[in-house]
Amino acid sequence: MPLPGGELAKRELHFFWLTDCSGSMSINGKIQSLNNAIREAIPEMKKVAAENPNAELLVRALKFSDGAEWHIEDAVSVEDFSWEDLEADGVTDLGEALSLLAGKLDSAEMTNRGLPPVIVLVSDGQPTDDFESGLEELLSLPWGQKAVKIAIAIGDDADMDVLNKFIDNPELEPLKANNSEELTAYIKWASTEVVKSASTGSSEGAVEESDNVALPAQPQPHSDTDDDSDVDVF
Incomplete structure (x- = not known):
C-alpha cells in the first residue's frame, strides 16, 4: 500500500574502503x-542494504602505496558493487x-541529510609520508569527524598508535588480524554490522549534529586457527 505523500526518500550512507597496497x-x-575477504563480504553487504530500504548504501575504495589513488572513485550502489583485485608494491x-x-567528504555529494559515512582502514605497516597532515585535513571536516572510522591491523608491524589516531574514538580499538580467517571475520563485521548500526541508528545523521553511532561489540579474535594448515598466518 503506498505511503501517504509518496515513498520516503532514501538517505545515503557512503562506505569507503581505505586499503594499504604497500610492498609488505x-x-x-x-x-x-584482503581481496578474498572483501569479495566474500559483498553478499552480506547487499543483504544488510536490502534489510534497510530507507538507506542507500554507496561504496568506494581508495588504495595507497607510492601515493594514493581511487580504486573505485565514483560511488557505486552496493547492488552493483563488485571487487577487482588489488596488487601490492611500494611504500605506505x-x-x-x-x-x-x-x-570526497567535503564534496557536494555528501548531503546534510546523509547518514554518517563508514570508513574502514586496513594496513600492515607504518606511514611513510605526512600522516598527521592528512589526518588533520580529514578531521577538520564535519563529516570527517562524524564518520564511523574502523581500523584493521594486519600482522605485528602495523602502527597501532597511528590507527588509534585515525579512529579518533576512545571507545574503539584497532582490530588486529593475525591470519586470513581473522581478517575475513573483521572485514565482514566492519562492512555489515557497522553498516547496519550506521544505517539504522537513532541519530538523524545530519552533518551539524554531534551524536555518535552506537556500534555493535567488536568481534573477538579466533583462538582455534593456529592448528589449521589452510589458514594464512601473517
Missing part, C-alpha cells in the same frame, strides 16, 4: 587475503590517502 602486503599472502603513503578521502 605481498608477504604471506596478505593482499590476496597513508597521509596522501587521507587527504584524497577528505576531498
Whole structure:
C-alpha cells in the first residue's frame, strides 16, 4: 500500500574502503587475503542494504602505496558493487590517502541529510609520508569527524598508535588480524554490522549534529586457527 505523500526518500550512507597496497602486503599472502575477504563480504553487504530500504548504501575504495589513488572513485550502489583485485608494491603513503578521502567528504555529494559515512582502514605497516597532515585535513571536516572510522591491523608491524589516531574514538580499538580467517571475520563485521548500526541508528545523521553511532561489540579474535594448515598466518 503506498505511503501517504509518496515513498520516503532514501538517505545515503557512503562506505569507503581505505586499503594499504604497500610492498609488505605481498608477504604471506596478505593482499590476496584482503581481496578474498572483501569479495566474500559483498553478499552480506547487499543483504544488510536490502534489510534497510530507507538507506542507500554507496561504496568506494581508495588504495595507497607510492601515493594514493581511487580504486573505485565514483560511488557505486552496493547492488552493483563488485571487487577487482588489488596488487601490492611500494611504500605506505597513508597521509596522501587521507587527504584524497577528505576531498570526497567535503564534496557536494555528501548531503546534510546523509547518514554518517563508514570508513574502514586496513594496513600492515607504518606511514611513510605526512600522516598527521592528512589526518588533520580529514578531521577538520564535519563529516570527517562524524564518520564511523574502523581500523584493521594486519600482522605485528602495523602502527597501532597511528590507527588509534585515525579512529579518533576512545571507545574503539584497532582490530588486529593475525591470519586470513581473522581478517575475513573483521572485514565482514566492519562492512555489515557497522553498516547496519550506521544505517539504522537513532541519530538523524545530519552533518551539524554531534551524536555518535552506537556500534555493535567488536568481534573477538579466533583462538582455534593456529592448528589449521589452510589458514594464512601473517
